[in-house]
Amino acid sequence: MKTKIFLMLLVAAALCAVQPAHAHHAFAAQYDPTKPLTLNGIVTRMEWANPHGWIYMDTKEPGGKVKHWMNETAAPSQLSRHGLKKADFVDGMTATVKGYQGKADPGLANGRTLVLKGGRSFYIGSVGGPNDGAEPK
Amino acid sequence: MPSIVPTFAWLEGLAWTTALRESPYGYPLIETSHLAFIVLFAGLVIMMDLRLVGLAFTHAPLAVIQRRLFPWQMATFVPSTATGILLFCVDPLRYYRNVLFLAKLVFLALAGLNALAFHLKTYRRAEGWDEDPQVITTARLAGAASLLLWSLTIVCSRLIPNNWFK
Numbered sequence: 082m083k084t085k086i087f088l089m090l091l092v093a094a095a096l097c098a099v100q101p102a103h104a105h106h107a108f109a110a111q112y113d114p115t116k117p118l119t120l121n122g123i124v125t126r127m128e129w130a131n132p133h134g135w136i137y138m139d140t141k142e143p144g145g146k147v148k149h150w151m152n153e154t155a156a157p158s159q160l161s162r163h164g165l166k167k168a169d170f171v172d173g174m175t176a177t178v179k180g181y182q183g184k185a186d187p188g189l190a191n192g193r194t195l196v197l198k199g200g201r202s203f204y205i206g207s208v209g210g211p212n213d214g215a216e217p218k
Numbered sequence: 219m220p221s222i223v224p225t226f227a228w229l230e231g232l233a234w235t236t237a238l239r240e241s242p243y244g245y246p247l248i249e250t251s252h253l254a255f256i257v258l259f260a261g262l263v264i265m266m267d268l269r270l271v272g273l274a275f276t277h278a279p280l281a282v283i284q285r286r287l288f289p290w291q292m293a294t295f296v297p298s299t300a301t302g303i304l305l306f307c308v309d310p311l312r313y314y315r316n317v318l319f320l321a322k323l324v325f326l327a328l329a330g331l332n333a334l335a336f337h338l339k340t341y342r343r344a345e346g347w348d349e350d351p352q353v354i355t356t357a358r359l360a361g362a363a364s365l366l367l368w369s370l371t372i373v374c375s376r377l378i379p380n381n382w383f384k
Contacts, residue, residue, distance in 0.1 A: 107380075110380050111380070129240050130239045130240060130309075131238075131239055131240070131241070131245035131246070131249075131308070132245070132249065132379070156242075156245075156246070157240055157241065157242050157245075158242040158243065158246060161242055167240065
């Protein structure tokens with residue numbers, strides 16, 4: 082009986098420990114949920130790739146200096162589900178990416194929302210960040 | 219010494235690796251299979267290792283455990299390795315530059331050598347102690363080493379995407 086109760090508690094504890102399904106890696110390991118950012122700039126390259134994609138962007142700093150960014154996105158299957166196509170990305174196009182700053186690398190960000198020229202907006206984030214499915218606040 | 223980088227860049231640029239890297243379903247399918255086969259393989263190896271260290275199935279002769287588990291271990295090791303090689307081919311340069319991936323390969327090789335040494339040397343002379351609940355020290359050490367090395371292999375694998383050491 083005691084063993085049974087112990088086992089039940091063990092199973093309950095294990096279930097409590099189960100976290101929401103994360104994507105390839107945990108958001109918190111690499112990105113700072115308290116540092117949202119909005120990048121307006123030029124998409125220099127898009128990697129439509131597994132296990133997650135990358136949007137490379139150049140933005141203009143206040144002083145006029147160009148800053149290079151790499152924005153992590155969800156995997157191709159998720160991007161497709163949110164209505165994006167590989168062909169939506171053309172090197173040199175302007176775009177806005179809203180997301181979160183990376184922890185270690187100053188040019189790293191986790192993209193959550195992509196706004197294309199003309200105003201079409203897409204959710205590009207993977208699971209695990211704050212306000213999943215919504216824009217960063 | 220010629221660098222391996224151009225070879226990996228060539229591999230990464232091939233039509234089929236590119237298609238897999240950009241695929242909506244192919245890649246997730248291979249990735250999921252890879253993990254599922256690892257889980258099955260590790261579970262089967264752990265069962266054998268627990269018998270060796272004397273923590274489980276101690277009343278069953280080692281030969282019986284070995285005979286029953288070995289085909290399943292191979293049947294899960296082969297597809298887990300094959301899917302692993304595919305995943306590597308999709309992004310060879312990223313893995314090549316990831317120290318946790320390299321550590322995983324080292325632990326994998328050591329785990330393989332440990333298993334090979336056990337099967338080719340220690341286990342060949344198992345007639346005398348095959349039915350002992352506590353087997354000879356060499357065999358118990360092989361079991362303990364196997365548990366440790368496969369665990370390290372899996373832990374390193376899990377940490378590959380976190381890659382803190384860029």
